[in-house]
Amino acid sequence: MSYSFSPENLKQIELLKKRYPSLHALNLPLLWMAQYQDGYISLEAIDEISKITTLAPMEVYRVATFYTMFKLEKPKKLLVSVCKTLSCKLRGSDEILEYLKNKDVEIEHVECLGSCGTSPVMQIQDKYYEELTCNKVDDILKGFL
């Protein structure tokens, strides 16, 4: 069962190839592309990326397992990433985490998101939701669930 990138993605890949001195550098951009296209990174996608970048499949696979944002399995529920590091903890991230346990979401504990001045923070689908309170969490989740 072979994998293929969408036509728009293939066009984008051709543009990207011109911007790097080696095809190997396309590893991360293509992993992102596959994740946006399918919601996760499959082994077939990895084999396809291996062909385009001329890296061995194991090399692509190793990179995919190294970075926390790459998902090798499709998340079953809405993925909510909550920052648990010190600055957020000092401003009440524990309470937000506790509150989210009752919601129908998949909670991911992540490390510092760089929102320390506007904590607590959670990230859903590439967007930051900052200065959270439990009420705000309800409002935000209404838009998704």
Place this chain on the structure above:
Amino acid sequence: MSLIKVTVDDKTYEVENGSLLIDLLIQEDVHVPYFCYHKALGADGNCRMCMVEIEGQKRPQIACDTPVKDGMIVYSKGNKLPIKKIRKDILELELINHPVDCPVCDQAGECSLQEYYMEYGLHESHMYGLEKVLLRKKIDIGSNVLLDQERCVLCARCTRFTDKITHTHELGIVGRGDEACVTVMPGRRLDNPYAMNVVDLCPVGALTSKDFRFVQRVWFLDSNESVCTGCAKNCSIYIDHNKLKYQDEKIYRFRPRENKDVNGFFICDEGRLSYKKLFEDRVLNSSHVNEKDIIKSSIEKASNIAILVGASLFNEEIEMVKEFAHKISASLYCPQDIYIDEEFEDDMLRSKYKVANIKTIQNMGIKDSLPKAYDLVINFDHPSVVHVDAKEIISFQTYKNDLESTLTIPIASYVEKSGSFTNIDGVTQHVDKVIECDKKTKTISEWFERLEL
């Protein structure tokens, strides 16, 4: 290629400028522990065990990443820096997540972690109340290799082997931090002709041979230097054998031996496992007891005699057969095509000639064809004897075949005798007898003596 002077522990050595410090330490037997360095794979700098003190540097340096400089002064046990304590502490960190599998681990007795623990460690465990990292054990990754992720020290030797040496990239370290582990991709296997070398490369029991699993404890094995006869490369090996009580001497495994002129550091899997068939289907007894009379009368009767000489024999034995042929005015033959397997050859070690001593046959210019229309053909261990058409055939052979001969006489395999082989590149290696069976089979020279040939 300039030589410079380097002092290690108050002794001065002359060494090539720019070479690695760790090579000097290994060569001069200055004992420094290391996991990730390997001469064939280079340095990775990840185990941090080979740290030594270098005069002028305030921090300890890893010897595997330090090129020597003229006038360098090295303290392998430390002078101002507590190198011994540093080694002990780093070793402790290697051990905290290592399972205490020694009683069931095949690597025991040849395990770097065990040796370093006895020499530099002897710690007591501080892990009470804490959980070790748990990973997968006893994974069959293919090619007779079993992987135990918990025992792994993440030296990356195996992954570097499949990357740089075989270029097959089956193994890799996935994950991050202390959850990192060696694995193959889901549903894929370790699958290349040199795969089992990772078992030797692995300094601990993370990668072990399925073939050797639970078979024998290594401290009972005797090791002898020899060569592999699976093909004409004659890779240098160690033969590990043992004689258990009331049993015959047995070979348990082949391991590669370093030889920069022949095979470097590795051997192929087929050669490694070729020890199994050394004692299978052997001819044990002569087909007739009065060998001397039969041979004498056959030679006298025949008006033309051909001699088939096999390429599995030692140089000395082939020479002996040649002299015998001259003595009885016989023609010498050795058809080579039965030994050739074109697909077996590769650009690493494997030769297309699947026999040890084809080079000597070729050097001597022996006729490369099957003898035809002869009264008598005397065979010395050539497998093509089954295709020979002659009035009488007398065959000295190691292994059984379908031949209908006048007389079949058993001869010893190469591990039971001493002699030399010349490999396909022209390198000659001498091997000594490794084992002696209870029911001793004679060698060719012993038969010549006995039969007065």
Place this chain on the structure above:
Amino acid sequence: MRDARLVSKRFSLENSHTLKVAKENGVYDEALKRAYSLEPLEIIEIIKQSGLRGKGGGGAPAGDKWELMPQDDDKPSFLAVNCDESEPGTFKDRQIISKDPHLLIEGILITCRAIKARHAYIYIRGEYKQFQDILQSAIDEAYADGLLKECDITIHRGAGAYICGEKSALLESMEGKRGHPRLKPKQKECEWYFGNPTLVNNVETIASVPYIIEHGAEGYREYGTEKSPGTMLFAMSGHVKNPGVYEVEFGTGMLDYIEHFGGGILDDKKLKAVIPGGASTDILTADEVKVAKLDYESMRSIGSALGTGGMIVMDEDTNMVEALKNLLEFYHEESCGQCTPCREGTGWSNKLVGKILDGKGSSEDIDKLLEISDTMNGKTICVFAPAVSSVINSFIKKFRDEFEAYNKEALI
């Protein structure tokens, strides 16, 4: 405290991220003109004279790094801008790329001229997608306006690894590999990207370049101290009334900063401790904070480091054992796992502090923590482990009684 907004002066303007507003307010003007009138080596000389120091946490003189780049090489040179900002307590670079991206682009153009690079990559952490989009639209505007004829700019997105902020790990990641830091060379040399000479600098460092070129080294040195000239975007978070990013000149007193910009401690409680430069620096007690000044030398003299300038402020009710546990979980998660002391040491120390928190620890466990910390210091491939070591050492040295209070002997 005088106004020292050399980098952040356009942040509060409406649509400050657009080309129109940027151009109307001084970007792509005097600095760029002057840079194009100078030779590359002259630009490097000005940066050296200005004493600009790297703002990614190391504080190494930027001019010295620029000088290591070859001026005549067959191989192409590259610039890699480090926007992997993942140090806990640090959130300054995201302000630059979302509020004044054109300033960064101008800085890139000048830097590339100085090091003769034709392509700059901005390595941005994966989580910053919404800020990356703003930066990308600014780059598109710059392309459309013909500003990027001499130099291409490509954004390269990371995917969630703190260690990729280390400069050699960043380049490994850009080469399509795992973010494993490289073994350090024996002599000073530039970095390498696919074997080509590359300069790696933090976003704020590059964003400081236009001001220096426009006003000269002397203009930059009017701010700050002699050894730490200029300004920095210091960040403040934790138990303060007004957390945020505020630019001040070096040499400002830390307590003054916290009171002036931060508005003092939240709920008017008492200050207990501050981690001064992002999580990887030695923690300071309230007494030490009183005498601390925000510059590299002063911070070193009181036994800590300026780092990224991200201050995490903790009030009197903060549990220091929980705080250390929180940080060690961060380090345990983010260790790349390449070398033994860091990989095992971060995991073990995390578990040990957890054991102490559960009331099952002892004095020996605290001593063991210090021993592990010593093993991680100075014996690894990169500086990640020494940072963990300094965190553990400073917490235990300065707040040992809180750890001892958890010990099972004390509970008996």
